Amino acid sequence: MTLPSTTPLDTPVVEFEDVCRNFGNHVALSHLSFSVKKGEIMGIIGHSGAGKTTLLRCLAGLERPDTGKVKIEGKDIANLPRKELLPLQQRIGLVFQHFNLISNQTVLKNIALPLKIAGISKEKRLKKAQELLNLVGLPDKADNYPAQLSGGQKQRVGIARALAADPALLLCDEATSALDPETTRSIIDLLLQINKQLNLTIVLITHEMSVIRLLADQVIVLQGGKIIEEGPVTHVFSHPKAETTKQLLTEEQPSLPQSIISQLRDTPQANDYGILHVIMLGNVVRKPLIADLQKEYSISASLLEGSISHIRETPIGTSFLAVRAEDCDKTMKALTLMGVESVERVGYVSF
Numbered sequence: 366m367t368l369p370s371t372t373p374l375d376t377p378v379v380e381f382e383d384v385c386r387n388f389g390n391h392v393a394l395s396h397l398s399f400s401v402k403k404g405e406i407m408g409i410i411g412h413s414g415a416g417k418t419t420l421l422r423c424l425a426g427l428e429r430p431d432t433g434k435v436k437i438e439g440k441d442i443a444n445l446p447r448k449e450l451l452p453l454q455q456r457i458g459l460v461f462q463h464f465n466l467i468s469n470q471t472v473l474k475n476i477a478l479p480l481k482i483a484g485i486s487k488e489k490r491l492k493k494a495q496e497l498l499n500l501v502g503l504p505d506k507a508d509n510y511p512a513q514l515s516g517g518q519k520q521r522v523g524i525a526r527a528l529a530a531d532p533a534l535l536l537c538d539e540a541t542s543a544l545d546p547e548t549t550r551s552i553i554d555l556l557l558q559i560n561k562q563l564n565l566t567i568v569l570i571t572h573e574m575s576v577i578r579l580l581a582d583q584v585i586v587l588q589g590g591k592i593i594e595e596g597p598v599t600h601v602f603s604h605p606k607a608e609t610t611k612q613l614l615t616e617e618q619p620s621l622p623q624s625i626i627s628q629l630r631d632t633p634q635a636n637d638y639g640i641l642h643v644i645m646l647g648n649v650v651r652k653p654l655i656a657d658l659q660k661e662y663s664i665s666a667s668l669l670e671g672s673i674s675h676i677r678e679t680p681i682g683t684s685f686l687a688v689r690a691e692d693c694d695k696t697m698k699a700l701t702l703m704g705v706e707s708v709e710r711v712g713y714v715s716f
């Protein structure tokens with residue numbers, strides 16, 4: 366069931382325009398403006414109390430902002446009477462942290478429920494529900510009840526149900542937070558597959574940077590109801606500016622051992638080593654940088670700490686190198702010429 370849409374093709378699926386929401390004296394959302402294009406996956410992250418749930422509730426039409434506009438496919442849902450809101454809410458599929466399945470209904474009936482509410486005939490809605498069950502990789506679970514499924518399988522059913530009314534937008538509220546790491550990964554892969562296959566726009570809120578890293582194209586970091594950082598995930602993760610973003614990222618990036626951090630000084634003493642923090646993106650990650658520094662610049666560098674992770678398909682390498690203090694400037698220039706994303710002097714230590 367696809368509702369007719371007269372929206373121009375380039376209209377963003379979601380637009381927040383100067384949205385504010387207060388609870389008494391408490392500011393939950395403050396002058397939020399952002400947009401999400403068709404087919405994009407937007408991740409919204411922030412510590413507890415940052416405003417993520419309020420933002421999601423405004424986006425789902427469950428909460429009205431005090432001021433500002435919340436547009437879905439160009440139509441402002443923030444100021445609509447309830448009757449006119451309902452058809453627009455059907456353009457949004459919701460995926461919940463705790464699945465919210467109806468326990469005394471079969472999997473097939475759970476998935477078909479939004480279509481029943483929309484008045485679709487039994488035959489049509491059960492056929493569509495089975496197609497969706499196939500799409501989420503559970504073709505033979507139609508007659509099972511939710512209690513007979515694992516957490517990951519329940520979330521697959523939750524996703525299938527959210528897709529039942531052919532939504533323009535899938536809203537995921539901490540969709541993987543109740544799952545173990547392996548199941549989280551399989552749900553992320555499913556969401557990526559659905560995004561590609563259906564060109565479906567997805568907005569997800571989470572407190573896990575690892576989910577944003579694997580799933581999102583764009584990220585918004587919220588704090589105190591304000592956007593403190595935003596942009597493509599590759600850029601924000603490799604050049605975090607706000608303290609909160611750096612903090613959220615440290616959970617999953619390597620840092621120097623405490624024994625070195627406690628010794629760091631700003632100016633070098635005789636025989637000190639300089640510590641450099643190097644970030645590499647894409648193919649540069651695979652270059653033998655330490656060997657090349659030695660061969661081409663006669664610089665001896667030691668690797669103190671390092672790791673490679675991925676932002677979608679893009680590898681991102683983070684490492685801490687030690688070089689003789691007098692070689693620091695030369696090493697930084699050489700690494701820049703070799704194409705690293707950024708190199709920063711952290712301080713000096715003696716070994």
Ligand SMILES: Nc1ncnc2c1ncn2[C@@H]1O[C@H](COP(=O)(O)OP(=O)(O)OP(=O)(O)O)[C@@H](O)[C@H]1O
Pocket residue numbers: 388391392393411412413414415416417418419420572
């Ligand atoms: N109905 C409400 N009444 C009063 N204050 C509220 C209400 N809903 C949210 N708040 C406040 O608004 C702020 C933002 O809350 P919100 O739930 O949106 O944050 P969050 O980022 O989703 O947090 P969490 O990750 O803990 O769920 C918080 O300080 C919260 O206490």
